[in-house]
Amino acid sequence: MMRWDSFGRSAVFAAVAALGWIPWLVIVGPVTGFATARALYLVAVTAVYVAGLGGPVARRLPAAILTGCAGLVLAVLGRDLITLCLGLAVALAVARSVFLHHATPARAVLLEAALAGGGLLFARLLGARSPLGGALPIWGFFLVQSCFFLVAGVRERHPGARHPDPFEAAYARAMEVLERPLG
Numbered sequence: 645m646m647r648w649d650s651f652g653r654s655a656v657f658a659a660v661a662a663l664g665w666i667p668w669l670v671i672v673g674p675v676t677g678f679a680t681a682r683a684l685y686l687v688a689v690t691a692v693y694v695a696g697l698g699g700p701v702a703r704r705l706p707a708a709i710l711t712g713c714a715g716l717v718l719a720v721l722g723r724d725l726i727t728l729c730l731g732l733a734v735a736l737a738v739a740r741s742v743f744l745h746h747a748t749p750a751r752a753v754l755l756e757a758a759l760a761g762g763g764l765l766f767a768r769l770l771g772a773r774s775p776l777g778g779a780l781p782i783w784g785f786f787l788v789q790s791c792f793f794l795v796a797g798v799r800e801r802h803p804g805a806r807h808p809d810p811f812e813a814a815y816a817r818a819m820e821v822l823e824r825p826l827g
Contacts, residue, residue, distance in 0.1 A: 657696065658789070664685075683719040684719070695708035706743070718731035741755070759791060763785040766784040
């Protein structure tokens with residue numbers, strides 16, 4: 645499975661996702677209608693993006709499926725583009741920072757809030773009321789998401805690997821020294 649776990653690869657994904665919008669609209673739009681085709685495309689592209697993020701396939705695939713299911717629920721229940729976009733941004737943020745990458749909780753929340761908010765704002769600024777204008781917001785949102793890989797201190801979450809905080813590590817070393825036999 646292809647991965648976009650760097651800024652460059654993720655930026656290429658953003659361009660491909662934007663380029664795929666027009667063919668999708670031409671093929672699926674007449675069958676389902678413009679609004680439904682747009683909702684399905686946004687859900688599918690977000691789920692595919694999550695599936696290609698870093699980490700083992702055993703973690704990426706369930707995260708992508710959960711993202712897609714959440715998006716479909718939002719598309720059916722929300723019936724509103726703004727609700728769908730906000731929900732997909734939150735689902736992407738949760739999938740990326742909870743399931744796939746490791747950072748301290750406060751840092752992850754701030755980083756994901758900045759990326760989701762910045763991506764949605766940039767997409768909104770690029771949006772136009774035409775079918776062709778739908779491609780630029782997709783590119784803009786995922787381009788901002790590419791900046792995740794430029795932030796230092798974020799690493800892939802490995803299954804079974806435990807990263808103790810510095811206090812726990814120091815405490816464990818101290819207990820090891822204290823429990824050593826004398827002499």
